[in-house]
Amino acid sequence: MSTHRLQDALDALKSTRVRMTPQRHAILEFLFESMIHPTADDIYKALEGRFPNMSVATVYNNLRVFKEAGIVKELTYGDSSSRFDSITSDHYHVICSDCGKIVDFHYPGLDEVETLAEHVTGFRVHNHRMEIYGYCPSCQKKLEH
Numbered sequence: 780m781s782t783h784r785l786q787d788a789l790d791a792l793k794s795t796r797v798r799m800t801p802q803r804h805a806i807l808e809f810l811f812e813s814m815i816h817p818t819a820d821d822i823y824k825a826l827e828g829r830f831p832n833m834s835v836a837t838v839y840n841n842l843r844v845f846k847e848a849g850i851v852k853e854l855t856y857g858d859s860s861s862r863f864d865s866i867t868s869d870h871y872h873v874i875c876s877d878c879g880k881i882v883d884f885h886y887p888g889l890d891e892v893e894t895l896a897e898h899v900t901g902f903r904v905h906n907h908r909m910e911i912y913g914y915c916p917s918c919q920k921k922l923e924h
């Protein structure tokens with residue numbers, strides 16, 4: 780399934796003017812296979828052995844290119860630790876308060892919350908983000924010991 784999505788993303792990139800390089804291919808492949816919502820630093824660490832000339836800044840710049848092409852989503856947390864998501868359709872995230880792991884969670888979009896927010900505030904709402912916090916199964920095990 781993830782290789783199918785990777786192929787779709789590669790096709791989508793081909794239709795833009797983004798040039799495919801071995802580095803870009805490797806970054807995309809990691810993003811689509813890992814499903815961990817990695818930071819630029821996570822990707823850098825995973826690939827630095829294969830691309831000794833690559834820097835974290837290169838990884839980040841490539842992620843920006845993918846984001847502009849609409850094939851990845853950036854989850855910002857107010858500092859430099861943006862996480863990148865290869866699933867660009869709407870979904871929610873469950874986040875571990877201990878290890879920071881982010882897991883996808885599919886639930887019907889809460890459109891009525893957006894409608895209500897528009898009514899109450901007069902904003903023109905275009906998006907919302909909901910995050911659920913707790914302890915992941917492996918951290919629960921650690922806490923029991």
Ligand SMILES: [Zn+2]
Pocket residue numbers: 875876877878879880914915916917918
């Ligand atoms: Zn955890």
Ligand SMILES: [Zn+2]
Pocket residue numbers: 816864866870871872882883
């Ligand atoms: Zn996600």
